[in-house]
Amino acid sequence: MLTEAQAWQALDAVEDPEIPVVSVTELGIVREVILGEDGLRVVVTPTYSGCPATEMIAESIVDALKAAGAGKVSVETRLAPPWSTDWIAESAREKLRAYGIVPPQPALPDGAQVVRFMSRKLPCPRCGSSHTTRLSEFGSTACKSLYRCEDCREPFEYFKPI
Amino acid sequence: MGAPAMTQTTPAHLEYVLRLGDAALIHGQRLSEWCGHAPVLEEDLALANMALDFVGQARMLLSHAGVLEGKGRDEDTLAFLRHEGQYRNPTLCEMPNTDFAHTMIKGFLLGSFNLLMWSRLCGSSDEALAAIAAKSLKEARYHVEHTGDWVIRLGDGTEESHRRAQAALDMLWPYTNELFAANPTDDAAAAAGVGPAWSDLAEDWEKAVLAVLKHATLTVPARTPFQSYGKFGRHSEHLGHLLAVMQHLPRSFPGATW
CATH class of the missing domain: 3.30.300.130 (Fe-S cluster assembly (FSCA))
Incomplete structure (x- = not known):
């Protein structure tokens, strides 16, 4: 037992x-x-x-x-x-980044308005450049969106806050 | 999910939950038809992911409907072994896919409705329904962000994308009348605190939708007296075909597992 x-x-x-x-x-x-x-x-x-x-x-x-x-x-x-992604442990955030996934920013409160053409300035998990573009709100899984680094030209994912 | 101790489920309560479950399932099924066919790979992923959200929501809602009904029917029985006349989704959900603009406009019109609906249902007297709503609300926000961005991009895009978005809006708009048509099920559900009468959401929905359509330089069609009746089980000819595809396997091989 x-x-x-x-x-x-x-x-x-x-x-x-x-x-x-x-x-x-x-x-x-x-x-x-x-x-x-x-x-x-x-x-x-x-x-x-x-x-x-x-x-x-x-x-x-x-x-x-x-x-x-x-x-x-x-x-x-x-x-x-x-x-909520706010429940993801601090210890997991660095592991996510090292794996190529930018960890989530704080989740929006429930009453929050939908924002149009939101461009989050996310640092590329590989080269650190903030010159990045969102390709799609939805990535390889529902919990991630897809980005591209305009400097190192590598795609990366962002764990969406929810 | 633990079934709450239910006293007596009213027919209106069951009908209300079934309608939400069917709307999510049929919309999810239509989105899933895009898998492998979207104009670009990123949108193929997005459409499939949104389809998954809706089918997931449908599973929770139909499981709950089965508990409320108390006749031992589970999510699969309700999804795969009912005929079209027993489905309660609004007709808008079952409209067949045409082009990408059509799917984005439809997703935006329905998504904006869902956002208001889930937000109100978080305070439902039905605790299980309130829990599903709180979960679904978070997902709905991403659906509206994604589809709304596309509505603006297409409407305020090229001549061709504008023409397609406007044609889709003209085609789908009359079916939104049904969402807000008053009926006894809604009145009873609202009186019992299960959820809002859908007609109560009309004003906020129109405000949210019109703001985006204006930004998209699309012309909002005039309201007409046209009414569809999917919520009451009287569907367009399209639902039967959708169900034939969706239900084929479990009807051909009852109890199949893999």
Whole structure:
């Protein structure tokens, strides 16, 4: 039987399948670990409604906890409060940058107006130049947008604040 | 998601949630048809990502509708085993794709509506619905940003892009009447605190939409008495074809998994 601290430690090693440099705990999607008589319950919150990695993450969580010695493990989804990129751990930000993804700026408050043709001056994660252009609000996954560095000419991604 | 302890679900409550779920599903399905066909790769990704958001929202909403109904139907049963007359999405959602301008105008008109709707539904008396709304609201903001930017770019772009955007607006605008048509389901849902009567959103919607259309140098068509009735299960001829494609696999191979 695992202790709660051991369970969290095992979860620290579960990678996000889309961004394998950060763990699910660093992403802030593991909300709670509950040790009950009927086994271990892990409460997770989805990043985006349609995130295709959600089911794979749940499977990886069960596998990791069982490998660490847990008995029965179940994963529950909780929507409220909705996940925010503000919950991404400080430790993950540098890892994201090194991986080629600019970490998210603070999320907008819920009542915020939609801004037209927003040009965020993001520094290129490779060469540091701020001479960059947004190519699309949506990148290889819903959580990222696609940019290009006009100096080193490399494409890069930005983790969208949500 | 944990099912909240429900007392008695009213038919209006169920109908209201089903309508939201169907709107998200049908709009998501239309967006997904662009996959591999968009004018540029970046937009192919954007359209597929928006489609995923809508299908994800539909899954949550239809699962919740199944719980409210209490007859053991899950998201898949509701999505794949209902006929067109049982669908409650507004007709606008099912309009077939033509060109990119048409999809951006449609996405912007619907997205602006969703933004107001989710924002109001965050305070729903139905806690599960409020949680879905808070999640969806964050996504809707990106949809409106993206489609709205394109509406301006196309409308205030070249002669050809303007012509296409205007043609799409002229074609789709009459279908927005349906969004705000008063009906007993909305009145009952509003009275129970489930969500706003959609007619209450008309003024704010028009204000938000007209500002962008003006910026896009597009001419707003005059309102006509035209009414469509998708919300009440009377759809255009297009929904049946969409469902034939979407439901083909689960109907041909019941219970198939992979």
